[in-house]
Amino acid sequence: MDLSFGASPNQKDSATTLAYNKLRLLILTGDLAPGEKLKISALREKLGTGASPIREALSLLVSDQLVVRHEQRGFRAAETSRENFDEILELRCSLEAKALRKSMQNATGKWEENLVLVHHRMTKLAAERSDGFEREHKNFHMALIGNCQSPLLLRFCSQLYDLNIRYRYLAGRSSTYKGRAIEDEHRQILDAALSSDEEKAVKLLVSHYEVTGGFLMAHIT
Amino acid sequence: MDLSFGASPNQKDSATTLAYNKLRLLILTGDLAPGEKLKISALREKLGTGASPIREALSLLVSDQLVVRHEQRGFRAAETSRENFDEILELRCSLEAKALRKSMQNATGKWEENLVLVHHRMTKLAAERSDGFEREHKNFHMALIGNCQSPLLLRFCSQLYDLNIRYRYLAGRSSTYKGRAIEDEHRQILDAALSSDEEKAVKLLVSHYEVTGGFLMAHIT
DNA sequence: ATGTCCAATAAAATCGATTTTTTATTTGCG
């Protein structure tokens, strides 16, 4: 639906879209816990809207893999597991590596400029651990691969990003960053990307994910 | 939702599930043409059900990329294009290659037996160009990679399979098969998979897709 | 105690009607 992280609520958004964005965030942040039953009536109250938009929003979330639908017994937030986490991490490394290569091979001045811009915005919000940062963080990572000229690949990466960040929220965000030079890593990736050093950029990006993944694993049973 | 091609309509299927399966097939086969507006009222009549199940089914199809949703202006069957086709083909080769390797690395007697079985069923239906064949054909390809122990990867492959077969239907199925030893190719892939020759199996599979893709391209403007 | 049947309850699924928004058509004016 939308590749970005946070949803900038538009005036004209339908009740369904609003519900979709809210529910997505609730699930990503763990506010709606993995495996939790998502009762229509409860969500109706929580989001202050009718059953139809809720059901539609949940349906949209199904193929995002954030919600599962059980025939005649409603919806649940998708389960989490160690296996699932490993799987996401591996696929993500593999797909983003591919996407980053393409992106760099198609490099243009415009892409580079945008990259710098997005990186700057992220850095500026790095101090505060707000949702604003999370949004810009996703923007940065999507901007890196955003020039790959393959919407499908981008969609998959975006989906995997979200699935992954969910684990980050579940583990408690702060723990992930503690004692790590995340900003350094980002800057290094940026520099490699801008200097057209494909191998280096890919290596740094994958390592960035793997290291973060390693930290996260400690917090997953 | 369901990884298989055709939907075996279950007694207990909800109106939404029924609608989902029917709509999916209508879009895959081109019965609902690329870009076509999907009016709720029209579909209501066509499928003999209310608006809610239709809308829910369409929402489920959105993330399958078979349907696009436009804020306040309804749903449309996803567009097709040469670029999209190329993208699907390339991603498919790459992801299935990865999946097939994993699948073979985890090879078990049970997996092999299933593979033989599924291949047999497909072959039996090969003569008739029925939807039955299409179902078994997908089953065969999914069975090949089905042992990869990565549900996410399988889901992506399944999705790409569907997106691809849509082009096959749009081009007119017969043309794709004409003058080709499809059954030979399948048998060779099967043999390579069973004989644990990873390189060979991957090479044959990818080539199978690329050759088929080449034939198809001729029919896409 | 343990399991099975049945009623009562809760929830999901669906429908039909209403509201909102978009799209098409007409009308009026430069």
Next chain:
DNA sequence: CGCAAATAAAAAATCGATTTTATTGGACAT
């Protein structure tokens, strides 16, 4: 005429109520 505003028609989106299905909590028999 051509264009823009107003109106009418169509469609999407949403709501509230109804129907269907699953779940829960006994009553009873083993």
